[in-house]
Amino acid sequence: MQVSRIRALRGPNMWSRHTAIEAVVLCEPAERAMSGLPGFEARLRALFPAIGPLQPSNSQQTPLSLAHVLEQAALALQAQAGCPVTYSHTQVTAEAGTYQVVVEYSEEDVGRMAFERASELVNAALSGGSFDADAVIAQLRETDEDIRLGPSTGSIVDAAVKRGIPFRRLTQGSLVQLGWGVKQRRIWAAEVDATSAVSESIAQDKDLCKRLLESAGVPVPTGRPVDSVDDAWAAALEIGLPVVVKPQDGNQGKGVTVNVATREHMAVAYKSADEIGQVMVEKFLPGSDYRLLVVGDKLVAAARRDPPNVIGDGQQTVRQLVAKVNEDPRRGDGHATSLTKIRLDDIAIARLALQDLTPDSVPEKGRRVILRNNANLSTGGTATDVTDDVHPEVAARAIAAAQIVGLHVCGVDVVAESVLRPLEEQSGGIVEVNAAPGLRMHLSPSYGKGRNVGEAIIASLFGTGHKAEDGRIPVVAVTGTNGKTTTSRLIAHMFATLGLRVGMTNTDGVYVDGRQTDSGDCSGPKSARNVLMHPDVEAAVFETARGGILREGLGFDRCQVAVVTNLGEGDHLGMNFLNTVEELALVKRVIVQNVAANGYAVLNAADPVVANMAAVCPGQVIFFASDRHHPLMATHRAQGKRCVYVDGDHLVAAQGAWRESIPLRDIPFTRAGSIPFQVENAMAAVAAAWGVGLDWDTIKRGLASFNSDSDNVPGRFNVMDYRGATVIADYGHNGDAMRALVAAVQAMPAHKRSVVISGAGDRRDEDIRVQTQILGDAFDEAILFQDACQRGREDGEVLALLREGLQNAARTKHIEEIRGEFVAIDRALERLQPGDLCLVLVDQVEEALAHLARRIQEA
16 A cells, blocks of 8 residues: 555545545555455454444445555544544545545644554554554644644634634634634734733733722732842731732743742742742732633623642542542643643642641641642632622723723733622732633633633624624635636626725736735635735635645635636546546536535536536526526526526626626627627626625626736737737637637638647647647647647657647648747747737746737837
């Protein structure tokens, strides 16, 4: 068994909506059925008993191969490690012994690791080797805990997902984007983007924060910063013992020691705080430690925090009791679990000494032994929910504290005998205000009711009720064999006509509000994600190519409108196990499968493979076709559904008895309807604009102001004049494009017709030949050129295939072969006379158009 390629599908893909690892696996003949491997399954189960039942995921008639075993092992390893994964699939390809194995992941690094370890497991079972399943699962679990979102960030993201708000993790840490474009918000753990750095700095400076709160009448303990142990002890005596010693800039209870009453304890406490930063001493307030969570102008949760402690049984030492408590599966080393393990460090030992104990003492039965006085969960404490007990006056003081500092999500630490009475009545006070507070004590308290605080934070960011937002901007995805770029540009132009700032990706680059931000083929998911991350974008249009979907999936979770222009005879066939148009459709239809429930798929009714995609659309369908009498169009319209078609010299949008008619003469790039493929592109774009909700005045203005020149749509039927001859530059590069171009140029008068063409070396031989077979019946002269990149072909091989396509040409009599695109263009221009027409099928679009522009200017 050999794994030849592994990909991470980071968005919806041709297999499922799940993120997944996809691998190409080659099995030897004996490995294609378990019956050819006696004893293999027994050895496999001995190594990994939890693998579960082995059966093909696609069909019971398919023999169970090692590829199927690899699939199920990779899924089972993740499941055993606690990852929420359920989907896997193995596809038998047309190539003997070759399989595509797909396994869902929740974290990419974990998914990749699980796949590698599953491969090691299968090889060990084959060879009779060893495999430590427990160690592998522990490694996967540890990796998952290290890289997955922590409980605070995770709760906010989960709440966003429930609201239908898209999210993207921007770092390996806790920085997350919620929503797209201008509607995006960002969080960093439980801190939101609206909170200023000034407010965060105030919260971190405990002394400054306390002075601000005191000036506003919020009760706080007295105290001051200190710079030595002696100064700290002097401050403690000034304030009155006992005191609290803590870093002036700290969090998570690090370096905090409470109830310090002796010089010796002060020395230990000062050292602990000094390791974090500037030290301060303040009055110890008697009572319990409470954390109040304020979001916006509301108190949304409250918990009483109790310090880490153990209960003596008269038999075990403190050390043994701590170890026993730490066996609780809820306790972990970091923040991924609901509780943290108790540490027996210097602070704990000093606290034991105050109780006349050491780690090796055996406390009597029932005695409560405190290991720390501060009650942070991060130091081993526990939390009890008291949200419903908080007195309105206490809540008001907490909200005031958050607003004085300027924190939108704020953890307010209160020390008081109880939260049932106002703080002023019981000498209680607010001891700290925290930015980015930990949420796990509220999400899953040790005791009491958990509170969905993530939902409260999302509500503060995106509103509730009739003001609720989902953080989405209009997204239109466009795919097909031909016409994708022109259609994408026209839709984006219509959005811009409305005054929106549009983000667009296509095979020419990335554009934001008309400015090109990236160049090259940008029709993949990475470019789409970059546009959705841009804070200025109000609407997005994505040309969505086959390659990007295969390589990584979609760059978005769903779209408002999906457009499939056509498939025809297909393109890029024979690559990536896609050998037929029907197989290619499985990739192209991914955008249709991921239309929003209230969205539309715009489908070419005249292309049966495209029309069949309607069955997988979660939303509604708008069909388009030039022939309004096409049976599918007639049926669709009779059902009261949307259609776009041509009626005489008008483009018509219709739904039931309602019609909107646009004269083709008002759509310049169709040349009054004389270029059939441009009319199809116009219909697709109009249907998309209709589906996304643009008004008809905007649609008409957009159509009237869109031109297919080299500035607006480079390389897409750009018509130029050269010394009285017509020159057309186009990027067509498959049989369907050639037929469409021939139909277009035949409607244009010309004395002599010539064509300049090359071929992409990564296409099948028949795909290269068919282009010149079609052109040979329509052009008098053909200049064949070899482009700069032969894409794996031998020198002259593409030219030979192009010439073969012209062997039986009905019209082409003059043929030349030239090395170099620009030389070929110059040769074609030399031969032009006034009234002639030359179609230049450009390869290097920008460079070739610039070369043509120079020649025209010189002429």
